[in-house]
Amino acid sequence: MENLLKKVGANQRISVEEALGLEGASLFELARLAQARCAAMGLGNRVSYIVNRMINYSNACFAKCKFCAYHARAGVVEKFVLSDDEILKIAKDAERNGAVQIMLQGGLSQDASLDWACSILRKIKAQCPKMFLHVFSPSEVFVFARNAGISLEECVRRLKEAGADSVPGAADMLVEKIRKDVSPLKTSVEEWKSAIYALKKNGMFSSATMTFGLGETFADRIEHMRVVREIQDETNVFKAFIAWPLAPENTRLSHIPRVSAVEFLKTIALARIFLDNIGVVQSGWLTEGMKVAELAIMTGCNDMGGVLMDEMVVKSAGIGNSTTAGGMRAAILAAGKIPFERDGLYEELKA
Numbered sequence: 405m406e407n408l409l410k411k412v413g414a415n416q417r418i419s420v421e422e423a424l425g426l427e428g429a430s431l432f433e434l435a436r437l438a439q440a441r442c443a444a445m446g447l448g449n450r451v452s453y454i455v456n457r458m459i460n461y462s463n464a465c466f467a468k469c470k471f472c473a474y475h476a477r478a479g480v481v482e483k484f485v486l487s488d489d490e491i492l493k494i495a496k497d498a499e500r501n502g503a504v505q506i507m508l509q510g511g512l513s514q515d516a517s518l519d520w521a522c523s524i525l526r527k528i529k530a531q532c533p534k535m536f537l538h539v540f541s542p543s544e545v546f547v548f549a550r551n552a553g554i555s556l557e558e559c560v561r562r563l564k565e566a567g568a569d570s571v572p573g574a575a576d577m578l579v580e581k582i583r584k585d586v587s588p589l590k591t592s593v594e595e596w597k598s599a600i601y602a603l604k605k606n607g608m609f610s611s612a613t614m615t616f617g618l619g620e621t622f623a624d625r626i627e628h629m630r631v632v633r634e635i636q637d638e639t640n641v642f643k644a645f646i647a648w649p650l651a652p653e654n655t656r657l658s659h660i661p662r663v664s665a666v667e668f669l670k671t672i673a674l675a676r677i678f679l680d681n682i683g684v685v686q687s688g689w690l691t692e693g694m695k696v697a698e699l700a701i702m703t704g705c706n707d708m709g710g711v712l713m714d715e716m717v718v719k720s721a722g723i724g725n726s727t728t729a730g731g732m733r734a735a736i737l738a739a740g741k742i743p744f745e746r747d748g749l750y751e752e753l754k755a
């Protein structure tokens with residue numbers, strides 16, 4: 405541990421083998437290493453957050469992932485699709501309430517139309533020109549491209565031209581055997597990577613997420629982070645890494661116990677230690693609640709994410725956490741750090 409501390413303190417990369425060797429480390433040891441990485445990377449004493457609005461435009465989805473409580477299921481969850489007018493009204497309300505970023509997230513549909521996607525982006529930008537559009541997911545982009553019969557690169561080009569500013573990473577778990585088990589109809593690891601490369605080719609940014617607690621091993625989590633670190637070395641496309649523990653309630657993985665708060669905090673710390681090429685590690689407060697997210701600031705998190713007004717995907721699993729900009733600031737201050745509001749590119753908007 406002392407050798408590793410010296411290495412991380414000098415901001416040197418740790419190997420996959422060294423990361424695997426941390427499986428039995430205590431939360432205290434991992435937090436020490438994560439703090440050493442933060443100091444070595446010069447991340448300072450400030451923690452950011454963003455005021456944003458999630459618009460879940462539809463829950464129609466053919467993928468039916470085992471870990472998802474959100475998608476429409478006959479007799480269980482009713483299907484809905486928001487009209488353009490409904491989406492625009494939500495966007496306008498969000499802007500009035502101080503949101504600087506809109507996220508659009510739906511399911512994967514055989515009818516998903518790139519023309520519709522471009523059209524709604526144009527309408528939102530026309531109505532809220534300053535709004536940063538962090539929209540869709542690599543899987544949605546993949547389906548738009550496939551349905552339109554065009555390359556991923558061309559699809560991303562058209563989305564960007566229509567107003568998309570960045571695309572959330574929505575990576576789930578980048579280990580094929582896990583994907584085959586929990587989301588066999590969703591994009592494969594290679595398809596997800598292709599979408600990320602298409603973003604890079606179009607000069608767009610993304611975030612790298614990880615959904616964990618799906619029944620994977622510690623080594624699977626490290627493998628996920630290895631893939632992310634490797635792509636980041638090649639592309640520098642990820643602005644942040646965000647780890648979300650599964651909320652198994654109301655899903656077909658409800659037999660899997662929820663990841664504990666300690667396990668969550670250890671995973672945040674591990675990400676901070678391992679991902680030496682991503683400046684921001686975000687705390688997934690939505691599933692964990694603000695108190696645990698506050699603790700994550702001490703294990704390497706330097707961004708609290710967004711207030712995500714009216715997010716529905718996690719809510720569908722029965723999780724009722726919510727917060728405000730004031731709640732974000734209070735949590736950051738309580739952790740002994742200085743809060744600031746950021747924009748979609750992680751630049752400071754106001755202290």
Ligand code: SF4
Binds near residue numbers: 473512
């Ligand atoms: S996680 Fe996404 S792709 Fe999977 S079933 Fe839910 S909405 Fe569909």
